[in-house]
Amino acid sequence: xxxxxxxxxxxxxxxxxxxxxxxxxxxxxxxxxxxxxxxxxxxxxxxxxxxxxxxxxxxxxxxxxxxxxxxxxxxxxxxxxxxxxxxxxxxxxxxxxxxxxxxxxxxxxxxxxxxxxxxxxxxxxxxxxxxxxxxxxxxxxxxxxxxxxxxxxxxxxxxxxxxxxxxxxxxxxxxxxxxxxxxxxxxxxxxxxxxxxxxxxxxxxxxxxxxxxxxxxxxxxxxxxxxxxxx
Numbered sequence: 621x622x623x624x625x626x627x628x629x630x631x632x633x634x635x636x637x638x639x640x641x642x643x644x645x646x647x648x649x650x651x652x653x654x655x656x657x658x659x660x661x662x663x664x665x666x667x668x669x670x671x672x673x674x675x676x677x678x679x680x681x682x683x684x685x686x687x688x689x690x691x692x693x694x695x696x697x698x699x700x701x702x703x704x705x706x707x708x709x710x711x712x713x714x715x716x717x718x719x720x721x722x723x724x725x726x727x728x729x730x731x732x733x734x735x736x737x738x739x740x741x742x743x744x745x746x747x748x749x750x751x752x753x754x755x756x757x758x759x760x761x762x763x764x765x766x767x768x769x770x771x772x773x774x775x776x777x778x779x780x781x782x783x784x785x786x787x788x789x790x791x792x793x794x795x796x797x798x799x800x801x802x803x804x805x806x807x808x809x810x811x812x813x814x815x816x817x818x819x820x821x822x823x824x825x826x827x828x829x830x831x832x833x834x835x836x837x838x839x840x841x842x843x844x845x846x847x848x849x850x851x
Contacts, residue, residue: 639766643725647758647766650722653715654755662748665711671744672705674698675737676753682760685767689730690776691757696723697737698750712747719754726761730769739778 675694682688699720706713727735745753761767 639762644762644766647722647762650718651755651758654751654758657712657715658748658751658755661715662712662751666747668746671746672698672702672750673742673744674701674750675740676743676745682757685764685769686730686773688757688761688764688767689727689769689773690735691753692723692727692761693731693735693775694737694740695750695754695757696720696727698745699723699754702747702750722758723754726757728769729771730773731775732771732773733775735775741778 675697682691696719699716703713703716703720706716
């Protein structure tokens with residue numbers, strides 16, 4: 621037997637039978653293929669400016685099984701996006717299919733409900749970058765002793781639409797003049813709408829000098845008629 625086989629058997633003995641031997645061996649072989657593809661395989665068939673539009677949350681650096689399941693699901697969906705844009709005769713079609721099957725096997729059964737990636741930000745990555753992300757997730761999955769889903773994980777929600785400075789201002793200014801910040805912002809938006817500069821000839825809410833001149837002329841005519849009637 622090879623030393624690697626003895627090492628795997630010792631891992632199973634110490635850590636239990638939670639990791640399927642065939643699945644571990646399959647993923648390990650796939651890891652070797654990924655290393656080769658990162659160096660020469662993918663660069664030889666995909667141009668430098670070729671990018672895949674996909675949903676991703678940057679959670680490949682995981683420390684627990686639920687996070688690994690989430691990353692595996694999103695990466696599987698990312699590879700499926702790429703697969704839709706290449707022909708079956710493409711040199712890497714078969715390998716991409718293997719990656720999808722492996723990632724699906726990792727996350728299937730891990731969530732309470734069927735995940736939906738549509739809410740996550742849409743990003744652009746090269747196929748080579750997807751290989752790197754996938755390699756990270758597979759490595760972590762092996763490190764965690766091939767965790768199996770028990771329908772207990774909750775698929776994460778997308779990050780808020782505003783972060784950084786806007787989020788800090790939201791927290792610091794929770795109440796302004798006795799009003800909640802949300803109501804204050806709504807009032808500011810309304811004031812902004814009321815004072816918007818008219819465009820395309822539209823009349824603004826503020827009266828123009830011509831309007832006041834017309835009013836003044838009408839008053840003068842009315843006063844003239846009243847004085848004439850009295851006289």
